[in-house]
Amino acid sequence: MSTQTTRRAAVAILATTAAVWTRAQTPQQLRIGFQKGSFNLALLKSYGLLEQRLPGARVQWTEFPAGPQLLEALALGSVDLGATGDAPPVFAQAAGKDVVYVGAEPPKPDSSAVLVKPDSSLKTLADLKGRRIAFQKGSSAHFLTVQAVRRAGLSWADVQPVYLPPAEARAAFERGSVDAWAVWDPYYAAAEISGELRALATSRGLTNNNTFYLASHALSRQPALLKTLFQVLTETDARVQADRRDAVQRYAEFAGLPVATVQRMVERRGAAPVGPLTAQLVSEQQQVADAFAELGLIPRPIRVVDALAQVKA
CATH class of the missing domain: 3.40.190.10 (Periplasmic binding protein-like II)
Incomplete structure (x- = not known):
């Protein structure tokens, strides 16, 4: 599959999704999976912004050791949303797992x-x-x-x-x-x-360390709710940038890590607002998938665009 074809397909899907965002309805329950490295999600939990934005919803937070385990839980219906690096969604899609890309953070090439x-x-x-x-x-x-x-x-x-x-x-x-x-x-x-x-x-010069948000098909069909999630995650990032000392302390307590370790992590992290995938990110993710396929490390080649959220107006 050519890069140009990938870009055209991605742009069409992303434009359709963005065009139909409407007012979110509060769900009864929202189950979020995160990892020790899920900085935005960990701080979102600490700040309590999601619970404030979705009053009445029961938000359940579950920690996983790494992305593959998180996406396995997502595919099995144990969580509704999670964030991982570049490879876990590729392996999940190649294995026929039921996961959907719904958002992303900017690259973190030094992390x-x-x-x-x-x-x-x-x-x-x-x-x-x-x-x-x-x-x-x-x-x-x-x-x-x-x-x-x-x-x-x-x-x-x-x-x-x-x-x-x-x-x-x-x-x-x-x-x-x-x-x-x-x-x-x-x-x-x-x-x-x-x-x-x-x-x-x-990883600088080897990989951009892209972070993707993936969801169940049910959640991926609720673009207004996804928009709310991205808004509170982006607000979380803005708070981090405004008061890094507080953010570092909160994350250190959450992860059980020394403050110096968290400071180093945050120094090379940069700002990380959350939003829909761009065509560039989709293209980069296709390169990840192609690299694994060429080495025979996944059971079959895949098209990343096939796993993007597709919402009909």
């Missing part, structure tokens, strides 16, 4: 890295040849690793992926079971601040 020990003999990405690299399968760190291997001029067969969720990956790294660890913030920031690990390469 993940391939980490090694400070005294490691690995100095360049090419040194990953033959090495064991830990990361969550189907996560944004998976795509980061794919891109890092490509940049090094290696083939996927040249490295040994070890599929582990973040906490288990760090434990494996610390006991010497793996040579490198690919991960995102706040895990990256925590390792960086501790000085126990160093970045062999950051």
